[in-house]
Amino acid sequence: APRIGVLALQGAVAEHADLLHGLGAQVVPVRRPDQLASLSGLVIPGGESTAIARLAHPQGLLPAVRRRMDEGMPVLGTCAGLILLSETVVPEAGLAGLDTIGGLHVRTRRNAYGRQRDSFEAEVSVSLPDPGGSSPGPRPMRAAFIRAPLIEQVGEGAEVIATHGGRPVAVRQGRVLAASFHPELTGDDRLHRELVRIASSPEALAASPEAALQAP
Ligand code: GLN
Numbered sequence: 001a002p003r004i005g006v007l008a009l010q011g012a013v014a015e016h017a018d019l020l021h022g023l024g025a026q027v028v029p030v031r032r033p034d035q036l037a038s039l040s041g042l043v044i045p046g047g048e049s050t051a052i053a054r055l056a057h058p059q060g061l062l063p064a065v066r067r068r069m070d071e072g073m074p075v076l077g078t079c080a081g082l083i084l085l086s087e088t089v090v091p092e093a094g095l096a097g098l099d100t101i102g103g104l105h106v107r108t109r110r111n112a113y114g115r116q117r118d119s120f121e122a123e124v125s126v127s128l129p130d131p132g133g134s135s136p137g138p139r140p141m142r143a144a145f146i147r148a149p150l151i152e153q154v155g156e157g158a159e160v161i162a163t164h165g166g167r168p169v170a171v172r173q174g175r176v177l178a179a180s181f182h183p184e185l186t187g188d189d190r191l192h193r194e195l196v197r198i199a200s201s202p203e204a205l206a207a208s209p210e211a212a213l214q215a216p
Contacts (some may be wrong), residue, residue, distance in 0.1 A: 106151050
């Protein structure tokens with residue numbers, strides 16, 4: 001079984017671990033840089049990006065994740081995880097001066113869905129390979145948006161794999177997957193399934209020559 005880490009500093013850790021267990025992965029809660037070496041994939045959960053970055057900072061954990069990502073480790077980030085993976089986060093007080101992960105060519109804006117809709121569930125349209133097959137979606141997925149970030153701009157090498165109301169809500173860049181919503185809360189395991197597939201299959205890697213993430 002592939003060893004998949006879940007960054008376990010703050011946020012929705014247990015829900016991701018449950019989904020990954022259900023997919024047959026060996027799950028490792030990650031709190032230190034030295035735990036990254038043995039992983040074949042990593043989930044960065046939702047929560048509060050500022051809190052995660054602050055807790056990770058003393059050990060340089062997020063830059064260590066970035067080094068593994070640049071070496072080709074597959075990563076799935078949800079909500080706060082997407083924010084931490086974003087190459088550009090629209091500047092505001094919260095993350096200023098903290099290391100994040102970066103590398104995913106998107107610009108995100110934190111808490112951008114507005115106060116009246118801080119949290120909502122919606123059906124989004126997701127394009128991913130079918131379980132056991134190869135033809136990509138799009139298929140509906142129930143998604144929970146909780147003080148969700150908005151993907152404002154999608155840059156080179158990043159591909160939109162899910163939309164809601166015409167806006168991108170999930171992207172893929174080589175071996176990196178990220179969503180502005182929480183798939184783990186509505187129990188849809190397709191994004192996790194794709195992470196496990198990429199993490200387990202050398203063929204899947206060979207199939208995407210652009211897979212190795214370029215440092216900008
Ligand atoms: N608003 C949070 C942040 O800025 C993200 C919310 C979430 O992960 N559900 O980090």
